[in-house]
Amino acid sequence: MTDSLLAAYDAVLFDLDGTVYHGTQVIPGAPETVKAARDHGTPVRFVTNNASKAPAEVVEHLVGLGMPADTDEVHTSAQAAVVLLRERLEPGAEVLVVGTESLAAEVAQAGLKPVRENAESVQAVVQGHSPDNTWAALAEACLAIRAGALWVACNVDATLPSERGLLPGNGSMVAALRTATDVEPLVAGKPEPLLFETAAKSAGAEHPLVVGDRLDTDIAGGVAAGMDSLVVLSGVATPKQLVEAVPAERGTYLAADLTALTSTLEELKIGPRPGWTAEAGDDAVVVTGEGNDLDLLRALCHAAWESGKTTVQGDGEAAKAALARLGLA
Incomplete structure (x- = not known):
């Protein structure tokens, strides 16, 4: 190795x-x-x-899937959001939480006061994913943000992967508040x-x-x-x-x-690969050769990124078939 x-x-x-x-x-x-x-x-x-689970809950989930882990090895967007809040607020400041109880607990552990309803004393809004987020919760956040409260979004992922497919993520809910307030949040996560x-x-x-x-x-x-x-x-x-x-x-x-x-490293690096030639033509990146489909994609990405051309053409049956398998035909 x-x-x-x-x-x-x-x-x-x-x-x-x-x-x-x-x-x-x-x-x-x-x-x-x-x-x-x-x-x-x-x-x-x-x-x-994902800001919906505390590090201990993430560890429990990983252990259940056969991957031993420690809470010190887990870093969540909820933790990052609290870092941003703590840097900008005085101890004890009220923070309106739109998210799970674990997010509220992170806020409390940072010496801030989590609340669920808007009031004149609310100084910030923190928003994280929760399947239980409601219109009423967004309405409270909307009022606070429009009144000038600091708005921190744990992340802006539009979708959330699941075993059933892609589901609405925190970013979709953030987009609703952005539309309602004309304000851009401070983003904590990736x-x-x-x-x-x-x-x-x-x-x-x-x-x-x-x-x-x-x-x-x-x-x-x-x-x-x-x-x-x-x-x-x-x-x-x-x-x-x-x-x-x-x-x-x-x-x-x-x-x-x-x-x-x-x-x-050489097997996985994005760049020219044995068996495939990807060259930028006048209108597209033209692919020839044969071999591993992922090697083709590595070579194709390199050529597209270098040339700025994202249209793809296959020259030869092997290249056309590989592009079709990659969904690039």
């Missing part, structure tokens, strides 16, 4: 939803891969935008770099690797923090999104899932 991706970094920062599990379903190979990292002596951190920076610091890491399935949060957060990243196709990201990714959302490596951590 000395030449593996795992061996090249001094910590691995895993996203959870879509990377390690889908709701109650573990992604095959995830427990074994996390164990391989630990056996190698590489610190592991779990970095999630793609802001705070979560990754805090997680890396807790691991004593200077050269960590981010592993995630969302370009606009996981990968963008890694880029913002100046960290290399592995994009996995086990969650939200699609080949089309990868080809069209803007510079702020481009990963370093690409794999089907997190089990690739034990593969070599």
